[in-house]
Amino acid sequence: MNILTQPIRLDDRPLxxxxxxxTLATDHTTEVDFSVLPARGIGVYATRIPFANPVTPETLAAMAGDVTAAAALILPDETLEAVVYSCTSASVVIGDAQVCDAIRQGKPGTQAITPISAGFAALRALGADRISLLTPYTPQTTAPMAQCFEMGGFGLQGVSCLNLTDDRAMARLSHETIIDAARAALAPDSQALFIACTAVRAAGIIDRIEDALGVPVVSANSATLWAALRACGHAGIGGPGQLMRLA
Structure with a gap:
């Protein structure tokens, strides 16, 4: 075997x-939605944590103890611009601040992003404080989320849910079903619609939903994508939805 002795040069980091x-063990959607980032020079590195259906406050809360270890597994001893915890409902049930603290414990110095913190920031950036909320969950799982938005200072004009309990089914909702549900969920005087759940494949069709509704639409994954891009110094990049075009 020939061991080469030429000088070896290492770049600081590839991207x-x-x-x-x-992401959740059952997640079909987040990594697909985030696959747009490498083309912009942003690496995406994922790990998964245990989750067992059905989606209930109890099963969501059970993930609380796994977040720190999961964050620590992502490129150990190397810096990241941000870590995204990709579960809207668990961010509510566990507590958004607690989830962010758990991420920072596993990855000190990084920016922690959740669908709730990103969603709030996105809606405020769009100037929307009167909103409608659409979830794929049951009323039992939707109610704490509605309360979270109200406590965050948003006036809920309407709250709608699809009464699903399996996030794998949520990931299989057709685009037509999502658009029809969005139309039905938008209440009068709403300045925007927020679509919860990182499993729902809404981020890629935000333009279609906005065309159907006539107001800005923010989904869980479009919000976290937007926040991740901003953490990397990107803004006003264009792309699906009014949110992505904000400077």
């Missing part, structure tokens, strides 16, 4: 920016 994802 200028890096995002970590903490």
């Amino acid at each position: 200028s920016a890096r995002i970590g994802l903490v």
Whole structure:
């Protein structure tokens, strides 16, 4: 075997920016939606944590103890621009601040992003404080989320849910079903619609939903994508939805 003795040069890191994802074991959607980032020079590195259906406050809360270890597994001892915890309902049930603290414990110095923190920031950036909320969940799982938005200062004009309990089914909702549900969920005087759940495949069709509704639409994944891009110094990049075009 020939051992080469030529000088070896190492770049600082292959990509200028890096995002970590903490996704559920059952997640079909987040990594697909985030696959648009590498073309912009942003690396995406994912790990998964245990989750067992059905989606209930109890099963969501059970993930609380796994977030820190999952974040720590992403490129150990290397820096990331941000770590995204990709579960809207668990961010509510566990507590958004607690989830962010758990991420930072596993990955000190990184920016922690959740669908709730990103969703709030996105809606405020769009100037929307009167909103409608659409979830794929049961009323039992939707109610704490509605309360979270109200406590965050948003006036809920309407709250609608699809009464599903399996996030794998949520990931299989057709685009037509999502658009029809969005139309039905938008209440009068709403300035925007928020579509919860990182399993729902709404981020890629935000333009179609906005065309159907005539107001800005923010989904869980479009919000976290937007926040991740901003963490990497990107803004006003264009792309699906009014949110992505904000400077």
